[in-house]
Amino acid sequence: MHILRIFGWSFAITAVGVALAGVIGGGEAAAIVAILAVLEISLSFDNAVINATILRRMSLVWQRLFLTVGILIAVFGMRLIFPIVVVALTAHLGPIDVIDLAVNSDKVIDGGTYADKLHEAHPAIAAFGGIFLFMIFLDFMFDPERDVQWLRWIEEPLRKIGQLDVVPVVLALAALLVVGETIAGDDSAQVFAAGVAGLATYLAVRGLGEFFESRGIGAEEDEDEDSEGAAAPATAAATTAPAGGGNQLVLATGKAAFFLFLYLEVLDASFSFDGVVGAFAISQNIFIIAAGLGIGAMYIRSITVYLVRRGTLQEYVFLEHGAHYAIGALAVILALTIKWEVPEIITGLVGVGFIGVALLSSIRHRNARRNGAEPDEEEAPEPVGAKS
Template sequence: MILKTFRWAFVVTAIGLAGGFLLGFREGGGIAGAFESLVLVAILTILEISLSFDNAVVNATILERMSAFWQRMFLTVGILIAVFGMRLIFPLIIVSITAPLNPVTVIELAVAGGTGPGSYAQHLHEAHPAIAAFGGMFLFMIFLGFVLEEQEHSWLAWLEKPLARIGKLDQLNVVIALIVLLIASATLSTTAAHQTAAVVLIAGVLGVVTYLLVNGLGELFETSADEAHEEEHGEAVAKSGNGNLVKAVGKAAFFLFLYLEVLDASFSFDGVIGAFAITSDIFIIAIGLGVGAMYIRSLTVYLVRKGTLNEYVYLEHGAMWAIGALAVILLITIRYEVPEVVTGLIGVAFIAAAFISSLVRNRRLGGDDSSDDAGEPSGDQEAVKV
């Protein structure tokens, strides 16, 4: 299964390394320059995987609700959007809007490279407060949507259960998010023109609105699919015939796909910014981060097909807490520098802790099939979603 699921990641890796080698050679570096570019691609790939590992777990919780066709779309069309859209074109658009510069000038600056004053890297760095506010608030809404909703299992029960109880208050997630955004804009914004509180506020509100719009449309069409299934089969959608999740198709699957792409964009921001500390060549950055994104996508599909999330029930919890930590870190970076290694290690730490907790739980249940999480239903039968 590993070879089958990761075959495209291996193919993209070979193409990416070859492309990096040729870029270094053609830019006048000779063999030495070619090998240097190849190494840079490898480093950027590792950077992307380390920063987005928790993204794979979150993606898997969404992808398992999609049909095989949309899973293939995620690996094919989705990866093109991730590489060329989110890691190459989207930063160009951000720089063009915030600089402000016309698109042609931005492209010329990007191709020219460099990290000095007036360079593409510098303009992207100046646009970081708006990027961080948008991505941070979008991820924070995802985190709140999880912890303020009652879950079948509780990992950090002492914290998750009280949060789920207060989460019954309608629209509490929006209230909390906007309060956090107001605090961030007031305390983390500087006096520089590109870092005003207004810029942070507008970008943050757009992040919240994007989440509400995409998530709301997805839920709308999921409900429609649920009702259609009930009319067709004359029963509530609880289980499919084989006990697996009922897969979303059509418009519901499309909005889940769109949700995944926005989620990927939010995760990619810190990687794109951090990549300029390694190289200023946008083509090497796009190749390296793109190869890493392919591995994250393949890992997502592997987790779904292997049923890992059903077997290790706390992994989703760990990923969501990692998202919450990343959201806070992104907001902090509006004003302060946070090393990429810190961002990556926090995510890995949450995932590792959740995995170990899942192992302990499985061993306990293996010794006593009649027990489960305190006060919770058995995890053998997972809730079925559309």
């Protein structure tokens, strides 16, 4: 029953989406929708793990919004409307012309179809999403307060260097400069612009979320007056919930949760770019693409909630590490796709591979602790600074 409660909407939307595709476009259309859904899940499973690390810091109300309002933004905003906006900006076409191109997949304007125009916009898309994801990876690796380490011989030196909080930004800009000068070629101008925009978006959304969390500004503070007309006292923007191991996790609400919600949506967009562009190799129909990728996005959100409710990240302590390594690899792959074609199956296997190895290390670590033995340091090291 617990599984059905979390995945119920995903199952229902899958049935409705595939059935409608079959009624409108026949068995081929239904099969394409199912294939695209599987593609999205395989490419974005690491996204679910990262989402869970953020969602578990948010109150139950905001978790529900992530599954309802968030999925509408993910399906219609990121996988239908956003590509149209990107094509309009990069191809210098009016919104009506781009919508006409998108609806009529065989129509040609300025020597290209909608899929062609989206492909031409790929360098900018890859630069924006790549820098955003690369910053997530760098912030994790250089976090000086991160206690649990997976590959200590890599992570401990980086954690110490992370005392200088400007290091991730400097490295991200250096990486953008290298990509722009060595890979982008004639697209270097739009790669630089999109990369800087991606970095600015990350810093703004993440920074505002952390600011409101640290200030303790929550939904309760939005209430101006109580029933007697007196000013309501400001209260903390959080409740607490078990985080595993007896610890209490502070749950953000109000403005802090709102910016975490925005951060999650931009993160989802960064993961979806590659899937949206790659989907045109399977179908030219934007509605079939939106349906298939939308179903996949719904499952990713359900998996995210499942990980949070089951406390999976607390039980399997290195899953978060594996997901961040997968994000770093995806950022590199996005940079490479500016010049070269990288098959989606490689992208998916890289992410699944990192998470699979991290899961195995987590299981060995958990079993060793339960048996009262010391885990093998190279495969499942003890958390740094853990109390005995």
